[in-house]
Amino acid sequence: MSDPRFDIRRDPILGEEVWLATTERGVGLRVVPTDRFRESVAVVAVGYGSTDLGFSSEGAVHRSPEGVAHYLEHKLFEDEDLHVFERFGRRGARVNAMTGFTRTQYYFQGTTAFEDNLADLLRLTARAHLTDDNVEKERGIIAQELRMYEDHPEYRGFFALLRRLYAEHPVRHPVGGTVDSIAGIDVAELLACHRAFYRGGNVALAAAGPIDPAQVLEAASAWDLAAGAAPERHCPEDLGPADGTPELVPIALARPRLLIGLKERSLVDDAGERTVRELTTRILLDALFGPGSEIREDLHHRGVVDDSLSASYTSERTFGFAVLGAESDDPDRVATELRSILSRPLELAPDHLERIGRRVLGSYVRSFDSQRSLAFGHCDEGLEGLEPFGTLERLRSITSEMVEERRRELCRDDSFAQVLMRG
């Protein structure tokens, strides 16, 4: 099977294929045709998220209230003829959407009527059916969703920490905005943002399953999206020191929870280089605080932390940060110990990178057992413009010296912020 419209790539370990194409309107398309499974998954990713609050529009800078991307995601599920959930539901498919800091994703998974489901998925993202009434009605639903998040201590603490890390960058705002900020969102605002960002050059589509790539390409080519790239974004460059003043967030908790944030003080524009930086940081955090770490085990053994200790890392084009979290009755001691560990040079065990390499290879092979993992992975890489199947090669390029260099770069004294949640 071949088709000159596609560029077929094979992964170097298993020989599995992904078919790449670009539509006339600029949509990057990746398809994994496989008849190993019954279920198909399709994902649309739009390069538009909660941090895109300023953009050029008709010669001026348009400023959006916080929460517009999420509001728009909710509203795109509306349709004048029939509710979209019901259309997918009749075919036994599940459909959903997610909004993040830098992208909005829409997806479905199902075992029948792939073409109909795909057509609906593309149709719902291509146009916004908005009226004053249905925008108003959604406001109450979104307000309930935001209140639900407010009951999650991690959510409240996380955004309190981001506000300490970032004085200006919109990553400091909750993805869905606040009840107050969404009060200012109306039909005109939503339409302006849809017109600006839901464009062929700012969208990726990926699908995996027992499907014909040519049919996916035809559907994507007929997708009624505006052509062109996203508008110029106006986002403050916020690379200064974090606000290191410890913050107390009063939340009624059984045990205090500590969050420590580390702010990236430089940016990496190239997506491939950013991925290497991300992998290197994850190796660093795994070596220090991962479940197999002797350093973590020592902290555990001495009663400083328990299994609630977590470490994560987020990296995007205009921001990046690591977050450590732990529950403790003695959060001051935890903070002191964790910061001390981060400030010390790290010497990886000789076999450390080899072990990580094996784990990542296992995870890589495992991903081919999940249509969902394949579709989401290729969609993300497509939106970033990354070559497929590059993870293992990037991992092999990382040395123990790079991990230590990463520690020095990330763990600067003026990059830390700290939030304590307690009643």
Place this chain on the structure above:
Amino acid sequence: MPDTFAGFHAEERASVPVLWRRDDRFKTVRVTFQARRPLDCRAAARSLLPALLLQGTRRSPGRPALLRRMDAMYGASVVPGVEKQSPDHVLRLGLDAVAGRFLPGRPDQLGDGLAFLAEQITDPDLDGEGFRESVFERERRQAADYVRSLVDDRNTWAGIRALEVACEGEPIAIPSTGSLAEIETLRREDPERARQDFLGAGEPLVVAAGAFDRDEFMAAVDRFLAVLPARCAAPVAGEPAWVEPRPTRRLVERVVLQQSKLVGIWRLPPSDDPDLWLARRLFVSLLGGGPHSRLFREVREKQSLAYAVQAGLDRRSGLVTLRAGLDEQAAESVVAETLRQIDELSAGHFDDVELETARSQLLGSIDSVTDSVGGLCRYAADHWLLGVDRDPEALATAYRSLDRERVAASFEGLWLDTVYLLAPSDTAGSIGERVAEEGA
């Protein structure tokens, strides 16, 4: 023992039923050994066991050593777990690994993984009659902290409290972790006794699916079972006791929170008819099984009373559960709307599109089960527990054959046991304060 069960091959090895399904669509293998015991006052000791087993073996003491071995097996997951499946408590030892044929040098991932699993469960790093005092005490304290922190997740806490109120005195009300008091009084010998009890008296089962060769798999299973201690499995009771209908209990508890959490618990009469349970599941899907359901459309979309609203059914306990996040003032309206929708559906007032949409959702979920090794293993283990030998294709056929009359009648005998509301408190720090209790 039959040759097949729920779409799996079935064999008995060393008196243990082994359900296996070779499936070369996958690049991974999953093997689960489980042992089932009645849920009882030993819950705390049992639930602490997995954490202690993960602290190392005599050969590889310490958690980092165990995890390094998993890394060396290309990130295989070789972990124990204990799960409440009321009225049972189930010890599960799971191996989840990439099949060796897809890795450099074609390592024996299955054999090595099962040997590792056997080592974890049979040769923990003990000190005499129990786990090492320092390790035990640390993990016991952590388990107690975990239970104390459950209230911090308001949604989870509402579910726990509603179940405790509705099912007080029944095994299903026993927390999977055991109570805080039970955890605090545990001794280091107790989890070790729970381990011996699971292995000696637990009703065993092995389930496997994925990319493996049958003979190699059986050889590895035989080696695994050979190192387990002698067994004398005690039969497990099976179905929970039937509770007679009684007046509805309504309870409001207050904590500091932004959004109230409503939990309604209904009870269905017991039945041995597996098709009746399928009809009930279809009913629940129509009622609150997702965006296609009555509750989603009426409560969320039309009336904007709640962002999240859903209904669920626990087949083994017969409990139907309503969950919603909402403003406190909307709670009564949501309960009333749910009762109205149950009446409507029971009267057959639903159209063919609704029925077929709900049915399609269930059929779609069956299809997706067969697309993952984990889903397949879970399917077989759950059906074994229920004693229902039906493969996924037959299950789908049974769902297709249900007519609207059967579905509408399936909720006959339903009664509302408990309405629980976790509502906002004006007073910071008033976690768990009970402020009102009403009779029916």
